[in-house]
Amino acid sequence: MQLSADGVTQAWRYWLLRYRRTWRGTIVISVANPALFLAALGFGLGKLVDHEHSAYLHGSSYLAFLAPGLLAAAMMQTAYIESAGPVHVSARRAGVYRVATATPLSPLDALLGHLLFIGFRILTSATTFAIVAWAFGAVPASRVGPLVLAATLTGLAFATPVAAWAVTVERPALLNGGFRFVIMPLYMFSGTFFAVAQLPGWLQAVARCTPLYQGVQLCRSVSLGDADPLAVVGHSSYLAVLVVGGLAVGARTFQRVLTA
Amino acid sequence: MGILAQFVFCGYMLAVCGGAVRLSGVSVSSRTSVVSARGLTKTYPPGKAGSAFTAVDAIDFEVHSAEAFGFLGPNGAGKSSTMRMIGCVSPPTGGTLQILGMDAADSGKRIRARIGSVPQDDLLDPELTVGENLLIYGRYFGMSRIAIAERSAELLEFARLTDKADARVQALSGGMRRRLTIARSLMNTPDLLLLDEPTTGLDPQARHLLWERLFELKRQGVTLVLTTHYMDEAERLCDRLVVMDHGRVVATGSPRALIDTHVTREVLELLIEPGTGAAVAARAYGVADRIEVLADRLLCYTDDGERALARAHERGLGGLDALVRRATLEDVFLYLTGRSLIE
Structure with a gap:
């Protein structure tokens, strides 16, 4: 497996060049989506929830409880959208990986260059989301930076394993299935909208094992300022293992598929 | 014009006249x-x-x-x-x-x-x-x-x-x-x-x-x-x-050597009704050095296509549409593999 810093950079610059055409649209979506969600759920639904003074909300408002969870879930979705379809299409017979690997670039260069771009997209989306949340009063300004880092780590924990898998997928329908049957249930039952402790006992255990739960807990503890250092290390390590594991598997699957 | 200036000028003209765009890293003279x-x-x-x-x-x-x-x-x-x-x-x-x-x-x-x-x-x-x-x-x-x-x-x-x-x-x-x-x-x-x-x-x-x-x-x-x-x-x-x-x-x-080695110089093509190949081939036997039967054609391999055509007429095959052409790589492939190139 060959790797060159210049090759990775050139592969990354390809994705940036393409993004130059669409970045304005993505920024609008990155602002509008969190603004609508936080307004409707945070302010609207939040009024009802806050009225009950629920103990599950860590003593905060529903808006402050919801925003970091929603951010973690949104980064999971962004990671899936950026790494599933584009990686699958790029690896097909007429895909851009085929062009790159006919030059001095290696499959590993193509993988890392693309992941660098996906990481850039997650980072910019997380930053925009966190700024909107701050504007809504859901996050203090001093915690926006750490929150963005925690959300980016959450997104990357999905991006690298999904990219490693998507390069092997032959039927696009599988990617849609992954979104419907994996991403959406995670979105709903990983503590994004309500505390996992409110779930039935057996489902709580399942929910706590999911990567999104780890990301939501990490983002929420950073955002609310009640982070237990040991828990932060635990959540971060869990997510970092996924990032590294996804890279290791991706290096193999990219090599196998692109040099068949 | 000084010697150095003449040298530079000649070099420039060679670059222009010899093809201004250098597209390959290999010179024509080397045959490695x-x-x-x-x-x-x-x-x-x-x-x-x-x-x-x-x-x-x-x-x-x-x-x-x-x-x-x-x-x-x-x-x-x-x-x-x-x-x-x-x-x-x-x-x-x-x-x-x-x-x-x-x-x-x-x-x-x-x-x-x-x-x-x-x-x-x-x-x-x-x-x-x-x-x-x-x-x-x-x-x-x-x-x-x-x-x-x-x-x-x-x-x-x-x-x-x-x-x-x-x-x-x-x-x-x-x-x-x-x-x-x-x-x-x-x-x-x-x-x-x-x-x-x-x-x-x-x-x-x-x-x-x-x-x-x-x-x-x-x-x-x-x-x-x-x-x-x-x-x-x-x-x-x-x-x-x-x-x-x-x-x-x-x-x-x-290409030429393959044609010369594996097939004759010319080919007489006789267009036939589908399903009649075997019967027509039997009547055409001896018209050419070798005959291949395809679904809609008989390919008669010979070094003299016109003479083969005349013989076909003598065998009562004059009613068929006929064409004399030079042999191609398609014929080579057909001979070597028994199949057409584009199927």
Whole structure:
């Protein structure tokens, strides 16, 4: 497996060049989506929830409880959208990986260059989301930076394993299935909208094992300022293992598929 | 004019008159081996269908510098798998493969830096402009922005696409895309250019324009390795070729030598009603040296087509539409494999 810093950079610059055409649209979506969600759920639904003074909300408002969870879930979705379809299409017979690997670039260069771009997209989306949340009063300004880092780590924990898998997928329908049957249930039952402790006992255990739960807990503890250092290390390590594991598997699957 | 000034002037004129755009890294005079394969094999592991599949089965061949070398064969013959191995994007599973003096097994990156590749699919980015596609490709080879700009201008001129530099690729015709793909493959001034089915899917006018560009490359000393299942393309472009079938090389030589060796000089074609081949062949027995029966035609191989036609008339076959033509590589392939090239 060959790797060159210049090759990775050139592969990354390809994705940036393409993004130059669409970045304005993505920024609008990155602002509008969190603004609508936080307004409707945070302010609207939040009024009802806050009225009950629920103990599950860590003593905060529903808006402050919801925003970091929603951010973690949104980064999971962004990671899936950026790494599933584009990686699958790029690896097909007429895909851009085929062009790159006919030059001095290696499959590993193509993988890392693309992941660098996906990481850039997650980072910019997380930053925009966190700024909107701050504007809504859901996050203090001093915690926006750490929150963005925690959300980016959450997104990357999905991006690298999904990219490693998507390069092997032959039927696009599988990617849609992954979104419907994996991403959406995670979105709903990983503590994004309500505390996992409110779930039935057996489902709580399942929910706590999911990567999104780890990301939501990490983002929420950073955002609310009640982070237990040991828990932060635990959540971060869990997510970092996924990032590294996804890279290791991706290096193999990219090599196998692109040099068949 | 001083001696130094005369020397500089002569050098300038040589550069202009001898072809201002240098497209290849190889001079025409050298005839060293560019590609050398011995027992080259590609076996794909068992897929969902079950068993392993050998696409290329222990083939030997040699490509010399500045020649146009072709792989001729029907779909599934193993041509594209062979090209992918030469392009160092798919490792051989057996045998040895030397390219530009390096072993393909462990020097893939260095080899790829010195070859140009025109794949079957254009692999252009339709959302980017013509110029941006060249920019991206040049970057992959580590070229500077200035070098890419200069090279792009030369190659767009060569491909007759200068006025399309800022056009989106999705707005180009099939022929233009193909020419752009060839221009892109020359960005790194390659020593070896690989063309996989370069004219498949193009209309006749676009094919001829592309052939003209490939002839220009040949004239400039670029070593071309191409695959095709068009026998006229192989005859026009290739100095030497191998005929492949079921992953094996069934014949090697120049187009003319293959025709001279394996078939007669001319062919009498008799058009027949489907299903009547055997009966008509029985009546035509002895008209020519050899007779092949196809679904709608009888191919009578002979060195004198007119004489064979006269004999056919004597046998009472004058009512059939007839055509006398020179033998082609299609006939060679039919003789060697018992199958038509395009099925």
